[in-house]
Amino acid sequence: MKKLINQPENFVIECLGGLFKAHSDKLDFTEDIHCVVRKDAPIGGKVGLATGGGSGHLPVFLGYVGKGMLDGCAVGDVFASPSSDQMLAVTKRVNSGKGVVYIYGNYGGDVMNFDMAAELAELEDIDVRTVLVTDDIASAPPEEKTRRRGVAGMVFAFKIAGAKAELGGSIEEVVGVTERALSNIRTMGVALSPCTVPMVGKPTFTINDDDMEIGMGIHGEPGITREKLESSDRITSRMMNALLKDLGPSKGDKLAVMVNGLGATPLEELYIMYGKIFDLLTEKDLRVHRAYIGEFATSMEMAGASITLFRLDDELTSLLDYHAETPFFSQY
Amino acid sequence: MDVVISGKNVRESLIRVSDALFENADYLTSLDQKLGDGDIGITMTKIARTLKSYVTEQPFEDIGKSLVELGLVINRNAPSSIGTLLSTAILRAGKVVINKKEISTGDLAAMLDAANNGIKERGKSKLGDKTIIDALDPASKTFSELINEGVNLNDASMKALQSAEDGRDRVTGLESRVGRASWLGERTKGCIDPGAEVFVIILKSIIGI
Known part of the structure; x- marks a missing residue:
């Protein structure tokens, strides 16, 4: 540790x-x-x-x-x-x-x-x-x-x-x-490396250097599949397919998107993911109302990211746009 | 014949529960080490200590109110899963007899039923999941049935205890299905469930054997 x-x-x-x-x-x-x-x-x-x-x-x-x-x-x-x-x-x-x-x-x-x-x-x-x-x-x-x-x-x-x-x-x-x-909210994550609970002193799970686990929980709960790490575009597309299938948006729907780093993944990599997410949504005639890219819900030093899609209606849009101010989250 | 139970009787039985939990703490921990994180003995010692100090200070004039308060204090002092479940049970049992200075055997049956439902609801577990419910639920049902049929308190209690022990033993061969123990799957087969055993110990000491 x-x-x-x-x-x-x-x-x-x-x-x-x-x-x-x-x-x-x-x-x-x-x-x-x-x-x-x-x-x-x-x-x-x-x-x-x-x-x-x-x-x-x-x-x-x-x-x-x-x-x-x-x-x-x-x-x-x-x-x-x-x-x-x-x-x-x-x-x-x-x-x-x-x-x-x-x-x-x-x-x-x-x-x-x-x-x-x-x-x-x-x-x-x-x-x-x-x-x-x-x-x-x-x-x-x-x-x-x-x-x-x-x-x-x-x-x-x-x-x-x-x-x-x-x-x-x-x-x-x-x-x-x-x-x-x-x-109207769906999330899916991918983990690349584990984290260590200080009192425990050893990682919550083990994963090979060149592996990823899609769908892993934020405490190391087992995900859907563990396999060789792929390119960002490929992983993003797979997660987006699963999310869109589960959410079932219609053409023209308005979404908020969150790309969340789990703790050890740099912002650069999150923006690479977002670029692909935006293109995939645009292809499907879905509009992004707001994008949130950064660390919002982490798992200490776990590497990986999650994508959240939030389908908006008029009231949800105005509530999402309303100002907020906390030590960790500000929106004006 | 309807035996009447006084606040003094309730106090005495709770002191017996406290003693039994102190005595069995290490044994319960040894059961828990095979299934969970091995902290049940610590929790039971905290509950035993709370019981003793609370019961010594309280007159139990309003039996229900005292039990509700006891549930709150136990929750504060022993905030683990089993601690929360037991404090829920005491709280719910107390709510049934609020404002009563004496309770009947029918009240006791209702209290046991309320405790059973409280733990089921709080722990989101059912019969066969290998938890405290597997001992408590059959004991509660047996006790209610026999009291309804007019069987005396002593005989009904002994039969309820038998149902609790049978229930505990029935699930020993099964896999644990809730909580931390469920992560161990197959490996839990053959282990006595510490929660079910706790209830047997508590019931024995309430009866006074």
Whole structure:
């Protein structure tokens, strides 16, 4: 393991310590440093939005806490769920009285703890709703969509929900539009090299130098196929075929596209991929409304990338275009 | 005949549960090391400690309210998967008897049923997945049936315990289907499920044997 760290067991706490020192103008925490909230939370009259999950994916999850996006986030250990108690602390802090919506990725530990937190919050008369992100098409076939894991597409869900809540939407409206957004979001990834969880000290999986794994999960969950690495154009085309087949857009549809680096893949390579994505979409008479290229949901130093397609209608377009400002994501 | 159970009875049984969990922590860890990450003993020790300190401080005048609070405290002190499942069970069992100073055998059956449903819902597991449910679900069903038929508390409890043990043993030969253990597939065959064993230990100590 070759990492710029101190004691591995302090990895998360020291990361959070640095984060609060850097962004004390925007972020705050409850009594527990793992419970990150907007400095101005709760925002009066606004539905609260909360997420949570394991560390190791920055900017996911806490990076989207800020104006126009989320109000709070419970942070777990690397690749491990935060506790329901921490999620409850976030929930109480971000609730202005209009209720709280949980938006997070579909992973067993997270679901159990968020459901528990929701039950505890209800005992305190807080209205809690849940929207699960299940955008990773490689993790289960379309007929078992509810089993799919949540990956980079959750950033679009945060963006849409955040704008709707900021504009004064009710809890039902926020849940409804976020679910509609997610039904139009699909993601697929490719991994070229593994990452190492600091406390474990060895890579999460092994892969030959000249191999790639298409569809691999962000914690090293098995993908669809492992084979010899191909050219960027070839990999991109294969992923785009699978995504377009699953999403089923019609000619003339308007999309937002995200090309997300998993941690160790340079921006240059992401732009090479985007060039091909744009050409493939244009060939099919599909329009790109906005392109997001960079690191949005990572897996520490894993090499590889994911592509997310988001089909837009008029309301989703205006919510996506709405301004947002967090320490990791700004759009004006 | 309807036996009435007092807050004092509930406290005493919880202290027995606490003692049993302390005693069995290492044994449970040895089961978990074959299937999971081997942390169940740590969780059970945390729960046992929480039980003892909470039960000592609380009068259990309102049995339901005290159990709901106990569930919350356990959740805070033992936030692993099995900790969350057990705190859910206690919380749900407590909700059934809110405002009651005494509970009947019928209440006990309803509490067991609520705990069973709570764990199923929270853990998204079903019979045959090789979890705590495989011991809890048959025990709950046996107990409810016998109490409905008018069987006395002692006999109904012993039969429920037998159902729990049978349920635990029935899945030992199967593969674990949920949680970390499910990743090991075939290798879990023949291993006793630590969650099912925990329930047997808890039920035994509630009964007082």
